[in-house]
Amino acid sequence: MRGSRQTIAAALAALLLGAFALGAGSATAATFPGGNGRIAYASSQGGNYDIYTMNADGSEKAHLTSGSANDVEPSFSADGKRIVFASDRAGNYDIYAMNAGGGEIVRLTDDPSDDRQPSFSPDGSRVAFVSTRFGSWYTDLFLMNADGGNQTRIVSAGGGEESPTFSPDGQQIAFVRTPAGHKNLYLVGASGGEPALLVKSAFDDRQPSFSPGGQRLAFSSRRDGHFEIYTMNLNGSGVTKLTSKPSSQMPAYSPDGRFIAFSRGGSIYTVDAGGGGEVRLTRERGAQAWPTWQPLPGQPSEGQGGQSSGGFKLGKPILNKRRGTAKLPVTIPVAGTLSLRGHGVKPIGAKVVSHGGTVRLIVKPRKKLASALARNSRARVKVTVSYVRRSGGGEIKSKAIALRKLH
Numbered sequence: 001m002r003g004s005r006q007t008i009a010a011a012l013a014a015l016l017l018g019a020f021a022l023g024a025g026s027a028t029a030a031t032f033p034g035g036n037g038r039i040a041y042a043s044s045q046g047g048n049y050d051i052y053t054m055n056a057d058g059s060e061k062a063h064l065t066s067g068s069a070n071d072v073e074p075s076f077s078a079d080g081k082r083i084v085f086a087s088d089r090a091g092n093y094d095i096y097a098m099n100a101g102g103g104e105i106v107r108l109t110d111d112p113s114d115d116r117q118p119s120f121s122p123d124g125s126r127v128a129f130v131s132t133r134f135g136s137w138y139t140d141l142f143l144m145n146a147d148g149g150n151q152t153r154i155v156s157a158g159g160g161e162e163s164p165t166f167s168p169d170g171q172q173i174a175f176v177r178t179p180a181g182h183k184n185l186y187l188v189g190a191s192g193g194e195p196a197l198l199v200k201s202a203f204d205d206r207q208p209s210f211s212p213g214g215q216r217l218a219f220s221s222r223r224d225g226h227f228e229i230y231t232m233n234l235n236g237s238g239v240t241k242l243t244s245k246p247s248s249q250m251p252a253y254s255p256d257g258r259f260i261a262f263s264r265g266g267s268i269y270t271v272d273a274g275g276g277g278e279v280r281l282t283r284e285r286g287a288q289a290w291p292t293w294q295p296l297p298g299q300p301s302e303g304q305g306g307q308s309s310g311g312f313k314l315g316k317p318i319l320n321k322r323r324g325t326a327k328l329p330v331t332i333p334v335a336g337t338l339s340l341r342g343h344g345v346k347p348i349g350a351k352v353v354s355h356g357g358t359v360r361l362i363v364k365p366r367k368k369l370a371s372a373l374a375r376n377s378r379a380r381v382k383v384t385v386s387y388v389r390r391s392g393g394g395e396i397k398s399k400a401i402a403l404r405k406l407h
Contacts, residue, residue: 031253032078032122032168033212036386036396037294038100039261040064040074040083041268044286051085053100053294055388056254056270057339058281059350064102073290076100077120080294084108084118084127095129095148100294108148114139120146121166121190128164128173141175143192154192163207166190167214174198174208174217185219187234199236209251209260211273212295218242218251218260218273229262229271242275252291258384258396261291276343277384311356312387314399317363324373324405327360332387342383344369361385363401373405 038053049070054061065071069089076083084097090107093114098105109115113133120127125146130139134153138160144151155161155175162176162183172187177195183204186195199205201221209218211231216238218231223239226246232239242260250263259270266287271278282288311333318327330338334356340348346364353359363383365373373379384398 031165031209031212031255031293032076032295033257034078034080034255034295034297036254036256036259037076037080037296038062039268039281039291039293040076040100041263041282041288041291042072042074042085043282043284043288045284045288046286051083051102052288054281055337055350056259056293057337057350057386057388058268058279059337059352059388062102064098065105071096073117075119075292076294077124078122078295078297079124080296082120082124084120086116086118086129095127095144097146108144108146109151115142117163119165122168122170126190128166130161130164141173141188152192155188155195165208165210167210168212169214174210176206176208185217198234199232207250209253211253212255212257218253220249220251220262229260231260231273240275242271242273243278250290252293254293255295256396261293263289263291272341272343272384277341277347279339279341279347279349281349312395312397314385314397315358317399317401318360319402319404321404321406324365324370324403326363326401326403328363328383328385328399328401329358329360330385330387331358332356334389336387336389339386340383341386342381344379344381345383363403365403369403373403377406378402378404 036056040053042049043052049072051065051071051074052061052063069087071085071087074083074085081100083100086093087096093116095108095115095118096105111133115129115131118127118129127144129142131142132139140153141155141161141164143154160178164173164175171190174187176183177186182202183206184201185198185205185208188195203221203223205219205221207220216231220227221230227249229242229248229251248262248264252261258273260273261270268282268288268291269278269280313331315329335354338351340361344366380402382400387395
């Protein structure tokens, strides 16, 4: 009986999630460089969609908006202090803003048409969004000032624009257009102009997210028959598939460039930016979608290794050759949560540590890696440990471990 209720709830959540998709696409928030802060997302666990945040390991979830409206598509500012989002609290969808911790909500647009999918510019002065205000169900790409002023269409009609997201340098906007029945990724100058097609595709490429360094795009595509998460260079080369389960969508790079958050089946996950190490972050009722990552300016970002000198250290692994496992000593300066992931090993999510000191995380192989160990006696794995301080902010470090198993 319990399984039946869970199945029905999941089906309803999926239907509700689909009901709020704009056309067949959806928003992808901009990612800006910095340390990894909290993840904002929308959840229908209370019946309608509200905005929530959580730590990068899925812990300490906070409920920011409430009421009978649907609040969706959150996006952080580059300084991590503000969130813009779309809401139908006034009847149709308009754009609103609030502080990253919630509080007073400010309305930015007030139009009888639907305004959706907001995304901050890197300097925080402008917001890109899409709107149906030209009298069609197709959406057009707009820009406005961060206070809602000077709302201007910047791309001429071309088949419906979706999912605008600024490049980290603020010079370009990536977005989706459907010129001939298939969604494709485009770039346009931040002040408008003629869009440039990135890759001509018949696979519905959509939901672009810039890496914080601006060199790559994450996106969702049906290239293998169903939606998965991919990354590629801005010229369309170097396409890499990151996920291998259906309906993986809405990718969002982490500010340090190491991870990508995404939605699958009504839950939020993260995956390593190079593939592997998937971790499920939400397990609530209803559906969770539209993840976006809070940047913490001044902390290490892409190309800096995600390292800092804050007292967070990984020690020498202690091997258990009989079991083929290892204990990894992790030293943290103050209370927080730890998570561990790695290709072929069982993830550890949201381990709460009540004070500073050293704890030992158990590195256990998954079934496939355990079978390889049984055959070959040894296997080398790379694990990544995330540390989120109770007071906020976090760090990430990696360690190569040579597991061994005696026969």
